[in-house]
Amino acid sequence: QCAAAAKARHFRWEVSNMFWSPDCEEKVVIGINGQFPGPTIRAKAGDTIVVHLKNGLHTEGVVIHWHGIRQIGTPWADGTASISQCAINPEETFTYRFVVDKPGTYFYHGHYGMQRAAGLYGSLIVDVADGEEEPFKYDGELNLLLSDWYHESIYTQMVGLSSNPFRWIGEPQSLLINGRGQFNCSLAAAHTPGAKQCAGAGNRHCAPVILPVLPNKTYRLRVASTTSLASLNLAVGNHKLTVVEADGNYVEPFDVDDIDIYSGDSYSVLLTTDQDTSANYWVSVGVRGRQPKTAPALAVLNYRPNRASRLPASAPPATPAWDDFARSKAFTYRILGRGTPPPPATSDRRIELLNTQNRMGGVVKWSINNMSMVLPATPYLGSLKMGLRSALPSAARPSDTFGRGYDVTRPPANPNTTVGDNVYVLAHNATVDVVLQNANALARNVSEVHPWHLHGHDFWVLGYGDGAFRGDAGDAAALNLRNPPLRNTAVIFPYGWTAIRFVSDNPGVWAFHCHIEPHLHMGMGVIFAEAVDRVGELPKAAVSCGATATALMAGAGAGGHV
Numbered sequence: 138q139c140a141a142a143a144k145a146r147h148f149r150w151e152v153s154n155m156f157w158s159p160d161c162e163e164k165v166v167i168g169i170n171g172q173f174p175g176p177t178i179r180a181k182a183g184d185t186i187v188v189h190l191k192n193g194l195h196t197e198g199v200v201i202h203w204h205g206i207r208q209i210g211t212p213w214a215d216g217t218a219s220i221s222q223c224a225i226n227p228e229e230t231f232t233y234r235f236v237v238d239k240p241g242t243y244f245y246h247g248h249y250g251m252q253r254a255a256g257l258y259g260s261l262i263v264d265v266a267d268g269e270e271e272p273f274k275y276d277g278e279l280n281l282l283l284s285d286w287y288h289e290s291i292y293t294q295m296v297g298l299s300s301n302p303f304r305w306i307g308e309p310q311s312l313l314i315n316g317r318g319q320f321n322c323s324l325a326a327a328h329t330p331g332a333k334q335c336a337g338a339g340n341r342h343c344a345p346v347i348l349p350v351l352p353n354k355t356y357r358l359r360v361a362s363t364t365s366l367a368s369l370n371l372a373v374g375n376h377k378l379t380v381v382e383a384d385g386n387y388v389e390p391f392d393v394d395d396i397d398i399y400s401g402d403s404y405s406v407l408l409t410t411d412q413d414t415s416a417n418y419w420v421s422v423g424v425r426g427r428q429p430k431t432a433p434a435l436a437v438l439n440y441r442p443n444r445a446s447r448l449p450a451s452a453p454p455a456t457p458a459w460d461d462f463a464r465s466k467a468f469t470y471r472i473l474g475r476g477t478p479p480p481p482a483t484s485d486r487r488i489e490l491l492n493t494q495n496r497m498g499g500v501v502k503w504s505i506n507n508m509s510m511v512l513p514a515t516p517y518l519g520s521l522k523m524g525l526r527s528a529l530p531s532a533a534r535p536s537d538t539f540g541r542g543y544d545v546t547r548p549p550a551n552p553n554t555t556v557g558d559n560v561y562v563l564a565h566n567a568t569v570d571v572v573l574q575n576a577n578a579l580a581r582n583v584s585e586v587h588p589w590h591l592h593g594h595d596f597w598v599l600g601y602g603d604g605a606f607r608g609d610a611g612d613a614a615a616l617n618l619r620n621p622p623l624r625n626t627a628v629i630f631p632y633g634w635t636a637i638r639f640v641s642d643n644p645g646v647w648a649f650h651c652h653i654e655p656h657l658h659m660g661m662g663v664i665f666a667e668a669v670d671r672v673g674e675l676p677k678a679a680v681s682c683g684a685t686a687t688a689l690m691a692g693a694g695a696g697g698h699v
């Protein structure tokens with residue numbers, strides 16, 4: 138009966154550059170159908186989403202990744218340029234067709250160059266199938282898609298990242314809630330020394346986000362972060378939050394005053410409007426994990442029938458200290474699975490990935506086991522499926538481990554790196570553990586937060602620890618196999634490690650990378666090539682570039698694994 142109710146939802150989208158003022162300063166953003174952020178997709182679990190995506194950018198390619206959707210059986214629809222498909226050329230249309238199999242809070246975003254940071258993103262919300270129920274109750278819903286915003290174009294940013302001397306992009310100029318922020322003024326100037334009050338009303342792009350609620354109801358806040366760089370913290374003045382969902386999976390509910398949210402994460406939190414009904418309240422989103430040089434983003438929780446323009450009298454909730462990592466860890470460690478299947482008790486393979494900041498020809502890179510990822514002209518899914526080995530950037534397979542003696546507390550002794558394809562070949566239906574090991578960056582006493590996102594899978598987060606992972610004798614024995622959360626993004630804390638487990642049951646070629654946009658651009662990722670011989674016939678449009686195009690013209694089929 139549920140299967141019968143599932144339906145196909147069709148969308149016609151055109152991506153284009155447009156003038157926009159996300160934080161009141163006019164810049165160019167990448168929008169969809171004239172909107173920024175792009176349109177929200179709303180569907181029911183089991184539905185098929187069909188997006189006919191036309192590239193209306195004048196001179197560059199585009200793709201869209203459906204973040205958190207596993208693409209079971211449709212790896213060519215994952216929307217990763219150079220990995221799962223050829224970028225869509227200007228004026229061309231590519232059709233994404235995939236099933237949203239699991240209810241939850243998701244989003245979509247560009248995955249070509251740094252187009253996500255240029256504003257190519259939107260929400261994707263999947264409701265439970267007809268006849269199913271969520272394991273918690275609520276009266277209404279509010280959706281918050283969080284991002285950060287830079288005044289320099291992504292082209293300037295990318296040139297800086299690949300220049301010698303290196304020019305870092307710095308911290309964002311503003312934080313955006315549903316694509317809206319305020320630069321150089323504050324909605325809460327009375328509580329912000331030196332700030333001038335923003336003109337609040339009107340229909341400007343940067344008008345404040347108003348979240349209308351009725352007293353004494355429970356709301357589900359869906360919160361997702363697609364920031365380029367910033368780790369965030371969200372709080373609602375006077376209100377407690379109950380965390381119930383993370384990355385499209387239910388979690389054991391717990392109450393907090395605020396939540397941390399890293400790029401690539403999504404959460405649902407329940408909020409009950411049980412406060413003084415004569416007031417409105419601030420929703421405040423501030424920076425964590427890096428020096429906060431960006432003012433918090435504010436929105437107004439508007440208790441109806443109060444006027445939306447009545448700004449809360451009190452100060453916005455303060456963001457916790459950016460470097461209070463003990464507090465960040467305490468929040469993250471509380472997230473545990475609820476009703477999700479437990480992981481297999483043992484694993485078949487452990488891949489230990491050390492991330493270091495390195496140098497190559499004077500340019501700063503991020504490397505994994507001393508290899509910095511580069512993306513080839515021919516997307517991996519096509520070249521691996523069609524057996525075109527010469528199209529791979531490197532013949533060398535990366536290592537499953539790094540030297541146990543590596544000192545994670547110091548800058549790398551030898552910071553030189555090489556570029557490689559970082560392709561890990563995974564057997565079908567293997568249980569794979571990955572230990573992400575953080576370390577010191579190039580500068581002394583610096584180790585940064587990195588949220589890692591896996592395509593094609595959810596994974597269990599088995600544990601976190603400080604310092605170097607101690608392997609079978611120590612840390613491996615103490616992992617949580619009982620109720621770990623299922624997620625698609627997991628943070629590694631400075632100088633720490635994070636262990637995840639997944640089953641390679643989804644043939645395809647999947648990116649696994651730091652979700653910080655400039656870090657990915659600097660090579661911070663790997664590729665999992667999973668049982669590629671079991672992938673079905675590739676749509677021609679996904680492989681009509683590079684060596685796969687040449688092979689197709691010579692008469693090869695897109696389905697044959699050589």
Ligand SMILES: O=C1O[C@H]([C@@H](O)CO)C(O)=C1O
Nearest residue numbers: 305494501578579585656659
């Ligand atoms: O990748 C990065 O480079 C800079 C800094 O480490 C070097 O300038 C920074 O803050 C990053 O996150």
